[in-house]
Amino acid sequence: MSDLKGKKIFVTGGSRGIGSSIVKILAKKGATVAFTYSSREDSAAQLLSELLSLDSGAGHFYLQMDLAKEESVKSVVEQVLTKFIDIDGVVNNAGITKDGLLLRMKTEDFDSVIQTNLRGGFLVTKGFLKPMLKARKGSIVNITSVIGQTGNAGQANYAASKAGTEAFSKSIALEVASRNIRVNCIAPGFIATEMTQTLSEDVRKQILSKIPLERIAEPEEVAYAAAFLLSDESKYMTGQTLSVNGGMYMG
Template identity: 65%
Template sequence: MMNLTGKKIFVTGGSRGIGAGIVKKLSDLGAQVAFTYSTNEAKAQELLKSLKGDGHLCFQLDISNTEAVENTVAQLYSQWTQVDGVVNNAGITKDQLLLRMKTEDFTQVIQTNLTGAFAVTKAFSKHMLKARKGSFVNISSVIGSTGNAGQTNYAASKGGLESFTKSVALELASRGIRANCIAPGYIKSDMTDALTEDQLKAMTEKIPLQRAGEPSEIASAVAFLLSDEASYITGQTLHVNGGMY
């Protein structure tokens, strides 16, 4: 079993869904975890209290605000002397067909999903370069590879995130810092819970394993890439999608 004891890991968008699954898994494996939430403080505090071990932290953060990102990272380093891993998970969708999509809806998705990851990565890189170690895991999506009607903004942000990650991996490798992506397929969430039986059937028929994934299955892949067992893996995208792509 993987062991993350002694590692300190920062997760954006960690209060619900896949993010909460990642935070729980990392704490279960012995890591100290700091995570961010956007609006629901009560849910974030509930998660914080449920985590195994001590020393976990949570911060309210608008990931699209670069100045707020820098302030949060500075605040974190005032409490932790090191950060071993960063998971860029926070993201949004604003789906619409191209001809109906407002420019602000395209821009906001890019600003949150891609520019947000850039700001977080840049802020932590300064510290990791001095420490000569660290690992970034960026949460992409199968949509970044396949595209999807009604999601030009989301697909662009996730495809961009994967290319960004490859470049970061090349830039930071000489200092012992790794960067990889996890690209989930359809994962059980509040969104999939709201689907009708027919919609769920249509979705699972596209998946060779004939089911949606669990947040814990994404979390296990994230934990692996953050662990020392993945010490020779960088610049990669690991698809976790039940065989659909």
């Protein structure tokens, strides 16, 4: 299933949570993976040592990147392309939340979520698109959210960034389909990572009551969907959003 042998794939925010699972699953399926961290180099180093013990070889590496800074993204793209000239896949996974009800939301909290999640994905995608266009191959996977599909009180900035990413992805899918490049999204529901750990017990119960499968998902469950979209098994899919949400939203 979802063989990724020989594929070179770049993943943002691989140091923990969903990104870390994506990196591990891709490497287990035979891909060589470059991934980024933002502040936690220790987690990135720990993950790399796990990867190096796999059969997929010693080509994996990580870099520091701040998605909110154009220069940082440009420099990472350049460095990745020196090793992955014929890059096969990109996963725009890294993302942040800065929640608050709108009347209390600071302009800088609105801006930083849009800048990191939406504009950051634009910068990464733009950077890797040229070599993909030249090679006439590629699969880009953008991690959005169920919140971008339904909206959520207290997350107007985050919801806008994720809905924006979906619309962005469909537009790019149309621009590059004729060159055999596919662009798809995965919209996770409620996944057990640090992003969701800080929620109060009440909010957690409220969310659980809205999930037909009656449980929070593990990050691996998102990673398997990413592996599928990066593999040739999904080669007739573009401009789509795969929902991995336990039935929380049926769009």
